Amino acid sequence: MAEIRLHNLAHSYSSQPKTAGDYAIREMNHVWEQGGAYALLGPSGCGKSTLLNIISGLLNPSHGEVLFDSKVVNALTPEKRNIAQVFQFPVVYDTMTVFDNLAFPLRNQGMAEPQVLSKVHEIAEVLDLHPLLTKKASNLTADEKQKVSMGRGLVRDDVSAILFDEPLTVIDPHLKWKLRRKLKQIHEQFNITMVYVTHDQLEASTFADKIAVMYGGQIVQFGTPRELFERPSHTFVGYFIGSPGMNLIEVERCGDGVKFANTHLNLSAALNQRLDSLDYQQLKIGIRPEFVHLWDVASSDIPDAASAADTAGSDAFNADVVHVEDLGTYKILTLDLDGQPLKVRLQEDQIVPKQRASVSFPAQWLMVYADDFLVSADVQGARHESA
Structure with a gap:
């Protein structure tokens, strides 16, 4: 788990940005406190995914710094940042069983097999994946694959933060509320720093303790769902x-x-x-x-x-x-x-x-x-x- 701090952070896809409109992320300073459950909420094109990819290390910012627990991590790869990222579309290994998908990051770290078994069963219990452990991932439904994708991030003890990029988009509407509640339970149980990107205010309010609302490449307000409703700053x-x-x-x-x-x-x-x-x-x-x-x-x-x-x-x-x-x-x-x-x-x-x-x-x-x-x-x- 880590505190994530953005210091004078800005990003432009233009090689020579001149105006504010040239920036996908306008200069900002922001802190995600250790162990918090946060949502990054805004419409398409406001810079949410760009900001998330900068935090994870998939994208280098044009200006400013990303700090994990006061350490600058701009030069570190996603692997060295110990970030788990769950994308809009499930990322699983179709030829592997659900068990092997969950075990994969632990085995990569050289963890002993008895510990791997214990951790996989712990996460499978949390995500209701026990009946699927022996199934090939290729035979799973979209929501089951997304739970496996989430599980791969949760199974690691050393993860600094889990970043969710609109993870419920491909999920059937009647299953979304279950997974939203499940994510909230996971956060309460493991106390992991979580940042959840969405354009859906209901998802943001259900999941997060605090919401950062993005507009035009800026965070225009950061507060509880009640604060955003009763006293909008913008x-x-x-x-x-x-x-x-x-x-x-x-x-x-x-x-x-x-x-x-x-x-x-x-x-x-x-x-x-x-x-x-x-x-x-x-x-x-x-x-x-x-x-x-x-x-x-x-x-x-x-x-x-x-x-x-x-x-x-x-x-x-x-x-x-x-x-x-x-x-x-x-x-x-x-x-x-x-x-x-x-x-x-x-x-x-x-x-x-x-x-x-x-x-x-x-x-x-x-x-x-x-x-x-x-x-x-x-x-x-x-x-x-x-x-």
């Missing part, structure tokens, strides 16, 4: 995490708050002061569909938007109901708020307004983004909140 995190993603509306400064079209939203004095001290090109507000407060204008309890505002303790705005999507356990309501689409997530038993509704944005869940980074009013000094 508009991309807000958009990418959640179903549906965060509502984002471009706004401009106005008096003691911000506005879009004819809609004005008040901001706290501290947040206004922070915005006054920042230099930015674009300003947006963001709020999760789950956190939008919905009032039914037709309700006798709340006859108009003004009453809704009094009840909510914040500004309330009338909006037109555009569409209702019933997803069984919840509904997604699409509103038109002063020309801007607004998603609201409703509980299964919540009343759905027919044509008009009133909404309010609780201050604790309303985020403000300057040039896509969260503006925080609770830190010292005027700055953007970043990853």
Whole structure:
């Protein structure tokens, strides 16, 4: 097991990179702590696999250093880094039995056969592979092969870390949840540093204690699933995490708050002061569909938007109901708020307004983004909140 540290790391596939757009990985500093379970989450092309291959030694970075337990390993091969990597498509030796596949890395190290037998059976027990040990790998299903591929990484005691590059892509959907849970159990049992690359937020949240969200070659936020959901540090995190993603509306400064079209939203004095001290090109507000407060204008309890505002303790705005999507356990309501689409997530038993509704944005869940980074009013000094 190892702490993995990235120091001033950057990579470009261009021989003479000149702009930020020339870099697959923009300069970053990051730490994966020893024994942690981490996910590297982002869309295709954001640099996830490139970063993973740099950590494993399959790719040399253009700039910066990779350190294992404070030792620079840039010049070391994957074998000397003691890294196990599980790829998107299972890598097994088809002509060997499952037992021999699992035993192969141990025999390469010269381990005595009684110890090999003990370790193989230990990992086979963890991965439910005992019934398959005598089968040739060529006769296995895709998910069985992937478990064997995982087992080859887990069977070694000296492994520094296990890197997973979208390992469940080829697995049938109904089996994915089993393997996700199995990986979590393996981590809890062996306490191995694990980094799991995926584009699936559910996989990331199920597996990892902390998630690094990548966008445009950068880690734009690193935190727990709850932190990413409740306080996205970047508009991309807000958009990418959640179903549906965060509502984002471009706004401009106005008096003691911000506005879009004819809609004005008040901001706290501290947040206004922070915005006054920042230099930015674009300003947006963001709020999760789950956190939008919905009032039914037709309700006798709340006859108009003004009453809704009094009840909510914040500004309330009338909006037109555009569409209702019933997803069984919840509904997604699409509103038109002063020309801007607004998603609201409703509980299964919540009343759905027919044509008009009133909404309010609780201050604790309303985020403000300057040039896509969260503006925080609770830190010292005027700055953007970043990853």
